Amino acid sequence: MRDKRADVSPGTGPASRHADDGTAGAARHLGSLRGMPVWLKVVTAVLSLAIVGGIAFAGFWYLRLQGNISKAPLNAGGGNSETVSDATGRMQILILGSDTRDGKNAEYGEADLSAGYGKSDVMMLMDISEDNKRVSVISFPRDLLVDIPECKDGETGTEYPARSDVMINEAMTEAGIGCAVDTVNRITGLEVDHFMMADFNAVKELSNAVGGVEVCISDAVYDPDSRLRLPAGTSMVQGEQALAFLRTRHAFADGGDLGRIKAQQGFLSSLTRKIKDDGTLADPGKMLKIADVVTQNLTVDEGLASVPTLLTIGNRLKDIDISKVAFVAVPTAPADLDPNRLQIAEPAGSQLFAALRKDVDLTDPTAPATPSPSETAPPSAAPTETAPAQPPYDKALQAVAVANGTGVPGRSQEIVQALISGGFTQAAQFEATAVAQSVVYYGPGFADVAADVAAVLGIPAGQTVALPAVSGVQVYLGTDFTTGTTYGAAAALPENIVNQTAGDETCQQANPYLIVSE
Template sequence: MGRRGSSSDDPLHHEGGIPAPPVRAGETHPVRHSTARHLRKGKRFTWLKVVSAVLACALVAGLGVIVVKVVGLRSSLTTEPLNLGTEAQGLPVDLSTDPVQILILGTDSRANTGGAYGRDPSSDGKGNSDVMMLMNLSADRERVTVVSLPRDLLTDIPACEDPQTGAIYPAQQFAQLNTALSYGGPGCTVAAINQLTGMEIDHFMMADFNAVKELSTVIGGVEVCVNEPIHDTYSNLELPAGVSEIQGEQALAFLRTRHAFGDGGDRGRIRAQQSFLSSMARKITSEGTLTNVPRLYNIADAIARNLTVDEGLAEITKLLALADRIKNVDLGKVAFVSLPTSLYEPNPNRLVMDEVEGEKLFSILRADGDVTAADEDEEPASPAPSDGPSSPAAPEPEEPAFDPSAQPVEVVNASGTDGRSSEIAEQLQTLGYLLATGTESLETSPATQIFYSAGFEDVANELAEELNVPKASVLSSERNHGVTISMGADFATGTQLEATGGVGGNLRGQTADQVTCQGSGGF
């Protein structure tokens, strides 16, 4: 079902998303006031809709060197309280040895942008948090897991106290998660996500629109891949098909767009953001950035001038400890995961968390586990007790999910190596896919992808397993009937794609060592 029409680029029509009027100090209200710390006086920033600048630096060793320069830039940082929930109970965390949860936020606020990004009445003041990423650092320093929370997610928001005015915003039931930012600030989003996940967020980071533009320019651009030309008049994203290196306004547009990717909703945009961050991490680790002190200082400057953190994280010693624990994480263990969701039936433009799969994800993170690990096989069920001897029942033969010989499969060679489509088509024919055909393409693609139209998802997944194509590159598309295997430059030889990283179980997402491309269609 399509999800167009719910866009951060258009005026947002919230469902349960208009903040309840606050109760001013001195007025009676059944909600209890908290002892939350008040905001330090100083310059207020608008927050970044996309937080790639902060996250990309945190994912690589560069932050360890950058932070030395940040000491001189400390005055550029702005702080806000960590948790505005009236039931807030902050617990101390050791950034060197404990598992750490850091919430990374961005906002759709147009304040102080001079009208460069349009006018949206719902984004006045603090705005709404268009991007919410919960970054989890494992205690053993070997894993980084980033969970993307959709802005369209419906959940409960607890009562929050505005640190500037002392006003209490009443609790909201089944409201849109991204509106929590407007209930006093980022600390209310922290409180809401703590309640949703059963976790305890230790710190947050926020940056403004300029951060992604400045950082993407400082590092010389970030490579992105799209399957067809993009002309998005809402975000002003203009890209040819294939691989492009983007920076500045185009990098921001890539991260802002909702209309260009997927079905026009949160899921497609989140996938594009994960791909961008993975590409940025790969570039920073591969181009000598980590040993280039002038470039590192420029990165530090771009971050510090556009960064807001909670009061605890503003201490330089804590930033040093944080940097030290992430600097050697392998990109295959840097996982970007989408929160498991389903469409909200009364309004398909909204999402709700899949309770079963969502709880599986957060139970892994609460146990400081690894989301890239495959699910362990379940123990076989014990047989029911019997009163007497009996012969074991013969297992019933499983019905095949589909008949391979009747499935339309097209293999498109976009690898840049002649003859590959015929080779793989012949291989599939020996496996029973008698209708498999090969087609040569004039275009090349960096990544192998499998596209399927409605009714062919099982076929696509079976072929992905046969060819070892990661599930992050198995996408729905109605451009062709059946299944289309687009062979990229990563599949120029052999009968199976060389394995890369990936997330386990039923989770959707990718690891930072995987190259993915974006396009229209479902997700």
């Protein structure tokens, strides 16, 4: 029986027609490729592979670096009320070195030597100016006795009461890193924007990643505690010896904490010069290598816990003149409670913190400070009363109290004398809790007196505040007014407050008791 299907001869019918027709179906597109020159096909293929490979490479490193980062809350008490642009705003970053002995750090002692969250082996405040032209690095000795505010552990919710006269390296032990941030805020009157905490392993890996860091010491030295052994003169340290150089408590100067700080600052200065000279911050390959090492051993606050943010801050630092990277130690003196511990030396400490708040160039205090947004805003209007204007008053009859919250003993006496010279002969004084900003408070009916008192001392009208509980007028002096009788005058700084800049090559003095023959 004849098949009813139509006869289809090879090479005929719909399929073959489309195959022969170069204007339709898949063959149409293949036809356009067949018309390409061979070189163009090769270039197209290579570019496609490069784009796909580049995207895959970037994605791999982004996920890797992001996955490396550990984070913790910025504060353990009052939150930071300021907002700052990571790209352009003035920024303070608290840098901490943890002494935790768990995990990779177990070889440096038993874990119970760093109970809780551990102690801060290193504490430095890095202050980047708003115009990205200056960096100040302020070191806090670990033996410094300070008052630690009430702090709350963000993980457990446990609240810890405020403590007085405690070594600053214990600030993070109970409630975590945020408590160390709150403590530094309280001491300086600043509001720290971010923190970075690294452990022992970070130092070893970073020094290896950059190929070693050059250090110098006056004599050959051996410290059995840290296992630091160096010949006299210049050496290249990395790995274990780099860590020993930063950790040693006894190898430098008189074996105290201040000699250790100067050695750490010398190490960081040398590291800064090497990274700058090698063009590391402008080399993506080198930056990725260092970023991988650092992020594996780094804990940061939530605001800093992203690769783009870290890269943005790194980009801010790459063009800074190393002569404008200033290393400073908080001025200290033997503590009254324990001569083996330290306390902030006054008035030098308050002068330093006041200069920091005013964004003074520590390498050149006479240079104009970079104005903050609040300083460039129009001044606030003077406080006014809605009641009918009062008749002129007699300055000699007005009660004016001066509260000394500067942290400088006897400071209020100088201000009282200035007020008496200004006609306010009933001025009295008393000691008060330290505060960051000076304010003139006034009770009901004393707005005009407060305005005149503020004018005598040069205190801005915006810092004149009505407070019903005050009888008359009270001048509350803060740590921003530690010298002189005119508020806002050029900040006085202790002589030689800058230990060195990143441009200085320094040689550490060896502790005579640990000098050995080479």
